[in-house]
Amino acid sequence: MNNLWQCLFVFSVATAFVMSENSNNDIQVTCGEQSVHVKWKMNQSMTGNPARLFLGSCFPSQFLNVSNEGAEADFHYPLTECEFRRTATWKYLVYENKLTYRPLPKPYPPSFTYTIRCVNERPKGWTPAFQSSSTGAIQDDFSGPAESSVFPVGSFVPIWAGVNQQAHQPLVLLLEECVASTTLEISPDSLTYPFIANKGCLVDGKKSLSTFLPRSHSSSILLHLQAFRFAVGQEVYIHCKLIAWDPDKLNDVKKACNYNKAIGEWELLDDPFQSSLCQCCDSTCGVRGKRETDSAPEGLVLKSVLGPLTITEDSA
Structure with a gap:
């Protein structure tokens, strides 16, 4: 497997x-x-x-x-x-x-x-230790690792990310930005496709069925990513910047936003009543100033790479 x-x-x-x-x-x-x-x-x-x-x-x-x-x-x-x-x-x-x-x-x-x-x-059965982050493509019911790394265009790639919170203040995990790339390390020559951008906006959801799913725990995040027509038949790597943040201090640069096609508006995953934080998703988020930085004590900044995956035209 x-x-x-x-x-x-x-x-x-x-x-x-x-x-x-x-x-x-x-x-x-x-x-x-x-x-x-x-x-x-x-x-x-x-x-x-x-x-x-x-x-x-x-x-x-x-x-x-x-x-x-x-x-x-x-x-x-x-x-x-x-x-x-x-x-x-x-x-x-x-x-x-x-x-x-x-x-x-x-x-x-x-x-x-x-x-x-x-x-x-990598050793079999390895799990992360304190203050570690993990990400993975998993089975449709999120019960374990995916049995295959091949995904036909239009199918869903269930992705899970989590951070260990032992002996730490409660944290909410956010995907600040994610891009698909044909290389393990991104360079100026790498072919890329951004699907989460603008500080936590799932921009791919405006033209596909990609969506953040309701959380089972604040320290993990679930994403149904609809396989897009990108580098078909080639190895694809998912590069993500993750933020483990104070759940009481969400703002327009620390958030997770879905696009609701039914109403044509952006919604905050963790509290729809605060969806005003997502209004900047169609423009530029974070223009208020630089009062909060990635090194602020409220959270941790992590990076992870998932792959290789293969996207195919075959719908079988």
Whole structure:
């Protein structure tokens, strides 16, 4: 069974292997279950300034002399440090960082950059820990993970997202923005289709049957996304920005809005009597000022990637 649950914060892995965008005989990378070990043989220009070598935000753990071949910088750190970027797919957890040599401090660019990427198999039955977020394509009755990652155009992709609230104040989970993309990482060349935009407006619902469903709990959100004609037959990834927010402080930039075709108006998912918060969905939300920021104490900002999914023309 394809397990499509996606998790943002990762604390355990099963097996590991290494992927790099290029090869370099002077750099040796060993990915462990929870850490990475990098050995970097320095050339003459680097040995004069070895403290300018970095793995992400981390300095070398130690410097070693390697007989007559020169010196070596040794990095040995947990994958949760050094600003590793973590991405999850239904099968793998991907940790990525940059190895750089900066002869001059920032903002001067590095003179050398090398990508370090560790890809770990996700353990079966893994569930998120405190302050973690998870998202997934699930069965129509929301009873478990979807058995298939293939969805015909017009069918519904049931999507669930949740945040663990143990030992934390009550939070309401919001999908601030979501886009479909043909790439695991979005770049300027990526083909994209936004379906949640403008700070929580399900804009795809104006032209389809996509809708937020009534909540079973404030810390989770359910979405019936009608499969649209986008990158048919290709791998599609769903990129979402999630906000875990104080439920008593919803506003026009922290909300979840459906479009009600019957009355031709936007409605607030959590309280239709406050649907005035959704009036900006057809214009621009958040023009009142910048009094609230993503780092405000009322909530948490999370990111997650779901996929790959495949949208097909086949209605069978």
